Every structure is written in C-alpha cells, then in structure tokens.
Amino acid sequence: MTPSLTRRAFLIRSTVVGCSLAASPLLTPVTFAAAPGDNRLVVIILRGAMDGIDVVQPYGDPALAGLRRTLVAGEAGGAADLDGFYALHPGLKSLLPLWQAGELAFAHAVSTPYRNTRSHFDGQDLLEAGTMGLTPASRTDGWLNRLLQHQAGTLSDTAYAIGHDALPVLAGPAAVANWAPDAGLQLSPQARRLAETVMHDDPLFRMALAEALQLSDLQVPVADDDEGQAEMGGMVPPTPKPAGGHVALADFAAERLRGEARIAAFSLSGWDTHAAQKATLPRALVPLAETILALKAGLGPVWGQTAVLAMTEFGRTARENGTAGTDHGTGGAMLMAGGAVRGGRVLAEWPGLGASDLYEGRDLRPTRDVRAHAAWAMRGLFGLDRALLESAIFPGLDMGADPQLML
Amino acid sequence: MFDPELAEMRFGAGLSPVIAPPADARAMLTRLGGPDAITAQFPIETFAAFRQRMLDNQAARRARHVSKGDAVASEAAQKAERRVKGAARQAQGQWLGMQVQRRVHTQDGFRERLVGFWADHFTAQGKAGLMHRGPSPYIEESIRPFITGRFADLVIAATTAPLMLHYLDQEASIGPGSVTAQEMAARGQLKRIGLNENLAREVLELHTLGLSDSYDQTDVRELAELFTGMTYQAEVGFKFQPKSAEPGPETVLGVRYGSDERAQLADIHAALTDLATHPATARHIATKLAVHFTQDVPDPALTGALAEVFSATKGDLMAVYATLLDHPASWDPALRNVKPPFDFMASACRALAIAPGLFVPMEEPFIQRQLRVPLFRMGQQWERQPGPDGWPEEDAAWITPLGLAARLEWAMNAPGDLRADLPDPRDFVQHALGSKAPPEVLFAAKAAENRREGIGLILAAPAFQRR
Incomplete structure (x- = not known):
C-alpha cells in the first residue's frame, strides 16, 4: 500500500529536498513507486439530484405515461430511441454519435445506500464518501482520495479537483491538486516579480505561488512571458473561454489529463428541478453534453483511454408533482462516457414503474448500488483488487456480477 | 516576552493605524474580563430573535400548504415564504459584515479571536432552508457570552443550543x-x-x-x-x-x-x-488552544502548562488564557500560523481602517462581492465548514495554489473598493506590519508600480498572512 501523504507532508519533504523543485512543483513526485497506468478517470458530481427517469426515459414501461403529465417521454416528447425500451432526453442529443460509436452508456435504477431522508446535503456527502452510512458525520475521506491512497505511483498532480466548489469525493490524506480555470492570476510583470520576492523565503508560499503562476499561464497567455508555454511541450496556446463555465472546467481537465494527471473531478449544478422541469432540465443537460464533448475534443488521442462517470446524489419522484416538476426521490441514473467504455448500452435490472414496483410508493426502486459501477470502472481502468474495492474504497459494497464496463 | 505589536497580531485582530495595541497581558485580560463593548456598535441578533424568523417561515409554509389549489392565495404564500428566506439571507451577509467591523474597531481583539476559536470548536450549521442562516445568532447567544467563564458552562450552552x-x-x-x-x-x-x-x-x-x-x-x-x-x-x-x-x-x-x-x-x-473537567479534556483543549494561537505543532511545554491550569482550576477559562499570555512559547517572534481567510480579510480591513458604516447598511451585493465570494474562493465558504470539526488549522490547508491566488487577487483588488483613498504603500506597510516589516516587504512597498499593487503585495506577504 502506498503510504498516504498529505499535501503538508509533500510540502515539507519538498522543502527538505531543496529549492530546485520550486521551479517545477507540478512534476514533483510524492512517492517514487512505478507511475500509474495510462488510463484516465473523470468523475462529474451532478449536484441537485438528476431525474434519471427523464434523462434516460424508460418509455417502453407502460406505467410511465400515467405518472407524468407534462413530461412526455419517448419520441413523442422529442427524445431519441436508444434500444426500443429507453429513449434519450433531447437535451443530450448531441451525444448520440457517442452512443452509436459505443462510447456512451448509462446505468439505470441505481442509487447510493442513502434512503428515506432525501436531503441533498446528506445525499451528496454519502455519494462522495462512498460509505454505507453517514455516521460519524461526514468526516471521512472521499472514495477517489482512497483510490489514490491505494494506488502505487501517485504524484502530486495525478488527481485534480477542479473548480471552486468543495469536492469531498477527492478530499483526504492523499495529495490532490486543486485549481479553477477562472482563478488565473493576472499580475503585471512588476507585481509578479515583487510577489515572488516577498514570498521567496517562505517555502509554503513560494511553492504555492510558483504553481499558481504556472497554472495561470496555462489559462491566460501573459503577453510578456511566453516561455512558460514553450516549456509545457509546445501545446496549442489556449484560447480564452468564458471564465468558470462548464466548458472551461472540461478544457482544463482535458489539458491536465493529456499530461501527467490521471484523475479529475468537478461538479455541475442545476439538477434540482422541482418546477417546470421541461424548461429547467435542459439548462443542466445541455451543459453536461457540452462538457462531455469538450472532454472528448480536448483529450484527443487519450479519449480512448478515458472513462467519464457522471453521478448524482439520488433520483427524483416517479410521479410528476403539482408544479410540472419532480421532487427528491431514490433510484436514478448514471452516465458513462469515453473511449474506454463499452458503450451503447443501458445497464439496468429494470424494477418497473407500476404502483407496487415503486420504492415507498413514490420513487424508482434502486436495483443496484451506484458504487458497484464506479468500482467496476476503477477495476477496469486501474486493475484494483475486488477485495480492496469492497473493503477500502467502498466499505461494505458488494460489487455483484461484472458488468464488463471497460473495453 | 510580551510585545504589544505581536500581541495584537497573534492574539488580537491585527495592527491598526488608529487603535493602539495593548500595553501588556494584564490590559488584555482586564478588557476581556470587562463588558463586551463592541456588540452594541455592531449588533448581531441572538438565536432568540432568529426564532421569530423560524416562526414566520413556518407560518408562511403552512399558508402555502393550506392554499393548495387556490392560485392567488398560493402565489401570495409563496411570496411570503420567499420574503422570509430572502430577509434571512440578507441578514446573514449583514452579520458577516458586522463580524468584520467588530474586528476592525475593537480594542478587545483577544475576545474576537476567542469567540472565533470557540465558535469553530463548537461548529454548528444549518442543514436546510432557513436554518442555513442560523450560525451567527447561535454564536451570539450560545458561545460569545460564555467564553470567559467555566468551560463546563460553555459546553452546556453549546450542547443545548437549538x-x-x-x-x-x-x-x-x-x-x-x-x-x-x-x-x-x-x-x-x-x-x-x-x-x-x-x-x-x-x-x-x-x-x-x-x-x-x-x-x-x-x-x-x-x-x-x-x-x-x-x-x-x-x-x-x-x-x-x-x-x-x-x-x-x-x-x-x-x-x-x-x-x-x-x-x-x-x-x-x-x-x-x-x-x-476530565483530564483528557484538559489536554485536548490545551492542545487546540496552543495550535490555534501559536503553531501547527506547538511547544509541549505550553500545552502542558495550559492543561495543568485547566485541570487545577476545573476549566476556569480566564486562568487558562492568563497562562497562554504568560508563557514564553507564546512570544516566539517567528510568525508561524497562517491566518484563515476570514481572519486575513478582517485584519486587512483593520489595517486599512475601513469606515464603520461600510458593511452596515443592507448592501447585499457589496458584501457578496467583497467578502462572501472571496472567502469561498480562498476555501472558507462562510458558515459552511466541511464538518463538525470545523476549519482546518494546518497552514498548508489554506496556502494552496488556488487559495493563495484568491488571496492575492483580493489583496490587489478589494482595498480600492473598501476605501476611497488608498494610503501610500510606504505608510501602509507600517500600519499593517508596524516595526516588524521585513526588508523584502519594505522594498516591495517602495518598488510597486502603483498604490493598488503596493498594498496588495503587503497584504499578500507572508509577514501579513502569518501571525
């Protein structure tokens, strides 16, 4: 097992090694074991509870039409048929070529072990903790961080938490890089030099500044200093994008993953569609599709070694509510994309939507733990032992039968 | 040993150009033992007052449920509910502004720091709706009045707080x-x-x-x-x-x-x-205080002295604070702990001597832009600690590339919005760092291209970021 090193330990050790490392903190190894493999994992946390029933519509289920008034499923509502039983919401139609190429799959009727209380707060905590239950209160590390702790050859830039949102899924003792594409420091050349001067004798500040400046240079080309660009391997100069937007997140993730990074995580919000879902859901879905397409474009040749998992804290009620939306539910759907994914499939043991099929008479009944899919994906990508996945990464999980997620 | 400037930096709210630092530890303890003067000037409502908002919210929700099916009444009820929630959200921003102002104008900075320490020790948050706005009223009612008494009373107050x-x-x-x-x-x-x-x-x-x-x-x-x-x-x-x-x-x-x-x-x-009053509690609290006020890995002699007086007095907090201010390890001139984002911003506002009225009227967008968003970007989303163990103490948890970039950004840009007339950086370096300004910061204050950058560099320097 890799000793888990905190970022603090990393910094202290780097300080001891000497200041030559400051020139290139991104490439500083925190352990000296073999490098991780070539596969990439992107985890997108969909905050707010995505309505799986509306995104991957089980329009072949005869009970669906009776549950929803304004949310018309299937081709009648503009969705694209996937396999005769499920149809894809029009907000994701730009992903159909991926489906046809076998690079897009879904898991349906999945959930975390979270039941009954239906709070976003607790639901997201549990999704990111990857544990069976929430006690003791949300003070555990995240499952992606535990993956790093158990992987040999983890470097300080192997995993990136991207954006300003807290990402508990990556939080924990293993070192994780954190950056937001809109955080680019725009300093005048003189201010930059003076900032380096006032921080020079303080290793913690000096290293953080060096890394911040290096990452900022990737984002916003600085007029008087293009050496940094050349050093980064002669990449195409980045074009300015709307700051902080979803495409900027995806572009930054892709840029890092093309390099040394192997894991990236960020979150997308806007899924809490209590009212007028027909209008509000596309506002979250279209950006999700754009994000995945931006990842594919940005990853270029390494898209073939990539899996993207988009997961949400829980699903929404099977029945439409009084304000043409849906309320917090249980079972939901997960999206998987990437050239490493065995796509063109909706993986589900479909529980049915009949009155007696619904969980507590209201929600899609979960038939599989969503963590099982994440675990099989990590097994496929990084070759982790099943026993390790079921005990350390996702304690208490039974991974069940192998869904053969990865090519 | 005791040094007024260091006392104000390490145990107080930071240096101010208009408020003199405390003369000695006795003066600090006398102020702390006296009346809590600053709350009248910058009030924050107690939880008892906050409960009226909870009642209003409940009434609005009930009205919404009753009005189901009646479009006009339902619309009115929804509006009322939004009004209650919106007012509480504005108030939460206002209370953040009040907390900054207390730090800027207090003569009793040690009290503000101790309130911050204990509020974090007893972290409590709202988990839904209106309760998200509850932390400041909780602190005002169940923490602040108890920080100078017996630890047991503080534990009881916090544990029984709604x-x-x-x-x-x-x-x-x-x-x-x-x-x-x-x-x-x-x-x-x-x-x-x-x-x-x-x-x-x-x-x-x-x-x-x-x-x-x-x-x-x-x-x-x-x-x-x-x-x-x-x-x-x-x-x-x-x-x-x-x-x-x-x-x-x-x-x-x-x-x-x-x-x-x-x-x-x-x-x-x-x-x-x-x-x-358990011995394990004495050790735990002693360690936490020493970490918070001195460094991530504190001198065991300090921790031992604090635990001893805690045990001997059965948790008399004033006696513990007196020991903290009396111990040589507390006066190591090397600045170590990194200020968490709120403390950094509040101490910067104090060095800038911002006007007392700045955050006081309901100016939500201003508070959002100048305080809440920057706090979030520096890694301290206001009143949303990552767990019941509160904010991290480790310096490295804050000075990440992202966190430092956000501090630099705020240091360069916010002061110009907080004061109409920025001071000359050569003067400001004395306001912010007193006689402790290191040569490289004095140099930067002189060499900066303009006032904005000069002030930003002083505030971003480790000499100001640490205490």
Missing part, C-alpha cells in the same frame, strides 16, 4: 424505550424511532475528551441514551421532553447518571460538567 441539536441530529434521536417511541409505534411510524449517536459522539470526540482511548463505543451509546429528550421548538428554543427520554440510568465513563425516576435535564448537565 442549532447544535439540529446540526448533529439530536432532534431526531428518540429513546427506543420512551413514551414517545411507544406512541410512534402505535401510529406505525416505526422507521423514525431510534437513537441517533451523532451529538453524543461529537461531544466526546470533538468538544470534550478528544479522540482518545478514554472512552469507547459503549460510552457513546450510553451518552446518546442520556441525551434523549433534548429538542427545540421555534416557539421556545431549547426544550427538554422527558417523554422522549430513554428510561433508566446511563453509565458514561463509569459514572451513573439519572435513575429509574422521571428523566431530568440536570442529569445531562451533570454528565457534561464531568466531561468538561
């Missing part, structure tokens, strides 16, 4: 053998009956003993059983409901509390008092 009962699920914990449980079982509400150990566990692990082998899972369970019956209502605040309490005595750390008679709140108070 926001704490809400945050750590105590309100949902019902003794399985209680009258309430029997009534619920008769109504078929089986799923909602049960003990919740969350508060009991955190009281032991975070608030009193600390993570140690002085207690085990049985103690957690017994304390959770003892805690049943504690709840709150919007109308009255804290309420002890004997009918929800688990019958019979409970044994925590070998001591029996309660009896087969009717459950009493006094038994809970007795257990909390014993926990608050």
Whole structure:
C-alpha cells in the first residue's frame, strides 16, 4: 500500500529536498513507486439530484405515461430511441454519435445506500464518501482520495479537483491538486516579480505561488512571458473561454489529463428541478453534453483511454408533482462516457414503474448500488483488487456480477 | 516576552493605524474580563430573535400548504415564504459584515479571536432552508457570552443550543424505550424511532475528551441514551421532553447518571460538567488552544502548562488564557500560523481602517462581492465548514495554489473598493506590519508600480498572512 501523504507532508519533504523543485512543483513526485497506468478517470458530481427517469426515459414501461403529465417521454416528447425500451432526453442529443460509436452508456435504477431522508446535503456527502452510512458525520475521506491512497505511483498532480466548489469525493490524506480555470492570476510583470520576492523565503508560499503562476499561464497567455508555454511541450496556446463555465472546467481537465494527471473531478449544478422541469432540465443537460464533448475534443488521442462517470446524489419522484416538476426521490441514473467504455448500452435490472414496483410508493426502486459501477470502472481502468474495492474504497459494497464496463 | 505589536497580531485582530495595541497581558485580560463593548456598535441578533424568523417561515409554509389549489392565495404564500428566506439571507451577509467591523474597531481583539476559536470548536450549521442562516445568532447567544467563564458552562450552552441539536441530529434521536417511541409505534411510524449517536459522539470526540482511548463505543451509546429528550421548538428554543427520554440510568465513563425516576435535564448537565473537567479534556483543549494561537505543532511545554491550569482550576477559562499570555512559547517572534481567510480579510480591513458604516447598511451585493465570494474562493465558504470539526488549522490547508491566488487577487483588488483613498504603500506597510516589516516587504512597498499593487503585495506577504 502506498503510504498516504498529505499535501503538508509533500510540502515539507519538498522543502527538505531543496529549492530546485520550486521551479517545477507540478512534476514533483510524492512517492517514487512505478507511475500509474495510462488510463484516465473523470468523475462529474451532478449536484441537485438528476431525474434519471427523464434523462434516460424508460418509455417502453407502460406505467410511465400515467405518472407524468407534462413530461412526455419517448419520441413523442422529442427524445431519441436508444434500444426500443429507453429513449434519450433531447437535451443530450448531441451525444448520440457517442452512443452509436459505443462510447456512451448509462446505468439505470441505481442509487447510493442513502434512503428515506432525501436531503441533498446528506445525499451528496454519502455519494462522495462512498460509505454505507453517514455516521460519524461526514468526516471521512472521499472514495477517489482512497483510490489514490491505494494506488502505487501517485504524484502530486495525478488527481485534480477542479473548480471552486468543495469536492469531498477527492478530499483526504492523499495529495490532490486543486485549481479553477477562472482563478488565473493576472499580475503585471512588476507585481509578479515583487510577489515572488516577498514570498521567496517562505517555502509554503513560494511553492504555492510558483504553481499558481504556472497554472495561470496555462489559462491566460501573459503577453510578456511566453516561455512558460514553450516549456509545457509546445501545446496549442489556449484560447480564452468564458471564465468558470462548464466548458472551461472540461478544457482544463482535458489539458491536465493529456499530461501527467490521471484523475479529475468537478461538479455541475442545476439538477434540482422541482418546477417546470421541461424548461429547467435542459439548462443542466445541455451543459453536461457540452462538457462531455469538450472532454472528448480536448483529450484527443487519450479519449480512448478515458472513462467519464457522471453521478448524482439520488433520483427524483416517479410521479410528476403539482408544479410540472419532480421532487427528491431514490433510484436514478448514471452516465458513462469515453473511449474506454463499452458503450451503447443501458445497464439496468429494470424494477418497473407500476404502483407496487415503486420504492415507498413514490420513487424508482434502486436495483443496484451506484458504487458497484464506479468500482467496476476503477477495476477496469486501474486493475484494483475486488477485495480492496469492497473493503477500502467502498466499505461494505458488494460489487455483484461484472458488468464488463471497460473495453 | 510580551510585545504589544505581536500581541495584537497573534492574539488580537491585527495592527491598526488608529487603535493602539495593548500595553501588556494584564490590559488584555482586564478588557476581556470587562463588558463586551463592541456588540452594541455592531449588533448581531441572538438565536432568540432568529426564532421569530423560524416562526414566520413556518407560518408562511403552512399558508402555502393550506392554499393548495387556490392560485392567488398560493402565489401570495409563496411570496411570503420567499420574503422570509430572502430577509434571512440578507441578514446573514449583514452579520458577516458586522463580524468584520467588530474586528476592525475593537480594542478587545483577544475576545474576537476567542469567540472565533470557540465558535469553530463548537461548529454548528444549518442543514436546510432557513436554518442555513442560523450560525451567527447561535454564536451570539450560545458561545460569545460564555467564553470567559467555566468551560463546563460553555459546553452546556453549546450542547443545548437549538442549532447544535439540529446540526448533529439530536432532534431526531428518540429513546427506543420512551413514551414517545411507544406512541410512534402505535401510529406505525416505526422507521423514525431510534437513537441517533451523532451529538453524543461529537461531544466526546470533538468538544470534550478528544479522540482518545478514554472512552469507547459503549460510552457513546450510553451518552446518546442520556441525551434523549433534548429538542427545540421555534416557539421556545431549547426544550427538554422527558417523554422522549430513554428510561433508566446511563453509565458514561463509569459514572451513573439519572435513575429509574422521571428523566431530568440536570442529569445531562451533570454528565457534561464531568466531561468538561476530565483530564483528557484538559489536554485536548490545551492542545487546540496552543495550535490555534501559536503553531501547527506547538511547544509541549505550553500545552502542558495550559492543561495543568485547566485541570487545577476545573476549566476556569480566564486562568487558562492568563497562562497562554504568560508563557514564553507564546512570544516566539517567528510568525508561524497562517491566518484563515476570514481572519486575513478582517485584519486587512483593520489595517486599512475601513469606515464603520461600510458593511452596515443592507448592501447585499457589496458584501457578496467583497467578502462572501472571496472567502469561498480562498476555501472558507462562510458558515459552511466541511464538518463538525470545523476549519482546518494546518497552514498548508489554506496556502494552496488556488487559495493563495484568491488571496492575492483580493489583496490587489478589494482595498480600492473598501476605501476611497488608498494610503501610500510606504505608510501602509507600517500600519499593517508596524516595526516588524521585513526588508523584502519594505522594498516591495517602495518598488510597486502603483498604490493598488503596493498594498496588495503587503497584504499578500507572508509577514501579513502569518501571525
């Protein structure tokens, strides 16, 4: 097992090694074991509870039409048929070529072990903790961080938490890089030099500044200093994008993953569609599709070694509510994309939507733990032992039968 | 030994160009032991006042449920609910502004720092809707008045605070053998009956003993059983409901509390008092104070001295603070701890001597832009700590590339919005760092291209970021 090193330990050790490392903190190894493999994992946390029933519509289920008034499923509502039983919401139609190429799959009727209380707060905590239950209160590390702790050859830039949102899924003792594409420091050349001067004798500040400046240079080309660009391997100069937007997140993730990074995580919000879902859901879905397409474009040749998992804290009620939306539910759907994914499939043991099929008479009944899919994906990508996945990464999980997620 | 400038930086709110630092430790303790003067100038409502918002919110929700089907009434009820929630959101921003202003204008900076320390030690948050706005009123009512007394009273105040009962699920914990449980079982509400150990566990692990082998899972369970019956209502605040309490005595750390008679709140108070004066608690609190006020890995001599006086006085906090200010390890001239984002911003505002009226009128967008968004970007989303253990103390948790970029950004850009006339950086370096300005910062103050950058560089320098 890799000793888990905190970022603090990393910094202290780097300080001891000497200041030559400051020139290139991104490439500083925190352990000296073999490098991780070539596969990439992107985890997108969909905050707010995505309505799986509306995104991957089980329009072949005869009970669906009776549950929803304004949310018309299937081709009648503009969705694209996937396999005769499920149809894809029009907000994701730009992903159909991926489906046809076998690079897009879904898991349906999945959930975390979270039941009954239906709070976003607790639901997201549990999704990111990857544990069976929430006690003791949300003070555990995240499952992606535990993956790093158990992987040999983890470097300080192997995993990136991207954006300003807290990402508990990556939080924990293993070192994780954190950056937001809109955080680019725009300093005048003189201010930059003076900032380096006032921080020079303080290793913690000096290293953080060096890394911040290096990452900022990737984002916003600085007029008087293009050496940094050349050093980064002669990449195409980045074009300015709307700051902080979803495409900027995806572009930054892709840029890092093309390099040394192997894991990236960020979150997308806007899924809490209590009212007028027909209008509000596309506002979250279209950006999700754009994000995945931006990842594919940005990853270029390494898209073939990539899996993207988009997961949400829980699903929404099977029945439409009084304000043409849906309320917090249980079972939901997960999206998987990437050239490493065995796509063109909706993986589900479909529980049915009949009155007696619904969980507590209201929600899609979960038939599989969503963590099982994440675990099989990590097994496929990084070759982790099943026993390790079921005990350390996702304690208490039974991974069940192998869904053969990865090519 | 004692140094006025260092005292104001390390134990106070930071240097100010208009307020002199304390002359000696005695002056600091005298102020701290005297009246809490700054709250009148920059008031924050108590939780008792906040409960009126909870009642208004409940009334609006009820009206919305009753009005289902009546479009006009339903619309009006929804509007009322949004109004209550919106007003509370604005107030939360206002209270943040008040907390900055208290730090800027206080002569009693040690008190503000101690309130911050204990509020973090007893972290409580809202988990839904209006309760998200509750932390500042909770601190004002259940932390602030108790920081100069006995630690046991502080523990009791925090543990019985409605926001704490809400945050750590105590309100949902019902003794399985209680009258309430029997009534619920008769109504078929089986799923909602049960003990919740969350508060009991955190009281032991975070608030009193600390993570140690002085207690085990049985103690957690017994304390959770003892805690049943504690709840709150919007109308009255804290309420002890004997009918929800688990019958019979409970044994925590070998001591029996309660009896087969009717459950009493006094038994809970007795257990909390014993926990608050336990030797493990003395060590835990001593370590936390030393870490918070000196460095990530504190001098064991300091920790030992604090624990000793804590034990000897059964948790007399003023005696503990006196020892902290008296110990040589507290006066090591090397600045170590990195200020958390709020402390950084508030001390910058103090060095800039911002006007007392700046955040006081309801200027939500201004507070959002100048305080809340920058705090979030520096890694400290206001009143949303990552867990009940509060914000991290480790310097490296804050000075990440992203966190430092956000600090630099704010240091360069905010001061110009906080003051119409920026001071000359060569003067400001004295305001912010006094006689302790290192040569490279003095150089940067002179060499910067303009005032904005000069001030930004001084505020971003480790000499200002650390204390």
